[in-house]
Amino acid sequence: MGPSKRSAGPKDDIAANAAPPHGTPLPNAPVPATPLPATPSMAPRPRATSTQRVYSPGGCGCALLMAPVVAAGIGLAALSLGLALLALIALIAAIVLTVxxxxxxxxxxxxxxxxxxxxxxxxxxxxxxLGLFSWFWFVESEPPLKGVVCS
Structure with a gap:
């Protein structure tokens, strides 16, 4: 190849001093006695001891974090259902007394x-x-979200 027509500038100096691609020996570098492997060795890594492990729940992290919220929601639902049952008994008693x-x-x-x-x-x-209970449980309730998955 012949000489380049463009003038040499600072970019050419940077390109000339850059490291060659992986596997290409450097100019004027000593040649090793044994050839270098093409890929790095895949020696097994030592297992971590129990003191070095970091807790990670994996796929169930969302469920573990949401468990207290779900439990509180179930408790509030049971409480409101119990109060609705008491209100229904009171309404029946009021009707009986009226009749x-x-x-x-x-x-x-x-x-x-x-x-x-x-x-x-x-x-x-x-x-x-009973009016508020019926409104919030049957009229105002939203359908569950479709396609939402915890990961």
Whole structure:
């Protein structure tokens, strides 16, 4: 090959001093007595002792981190279901009291103030909770996310 037509500059000095590609011997380098292997040796690495290991849950890390949150969610769901059951029992009791008092007053007896107040209190305590419970459990609930996977 002939001489280059472009002038030598600092880039040419950097390229000339750069290391040759892997496996190419350096100019003026001593030749080893035994040939170098083409690939690095794949000797087995020593196993780490138990004091050097770092805990890594692997694929179950998401589940381990979310376990307390899921447990709290299940507890809150059980609590709200229990309160809904109590509110439903209170509503049934209020309806029973109302029906008995209506039958009693139609037969000619006077209404008992205590039963009227008790039925009113049971309605006031049970209906708002059952309304909110029904809204949040059946109307406002979102469908589960599809295709979301913890990795």
């Amino acid at each position: 008995r008092e209506i039958k009693r007053t139609r037969s000619g007896a006077g209404a008992r103030t205590g039963f009227v107040i008790a039925a009113t209190v049971l309605y006031v305590l049970s209906l708002p909770y």
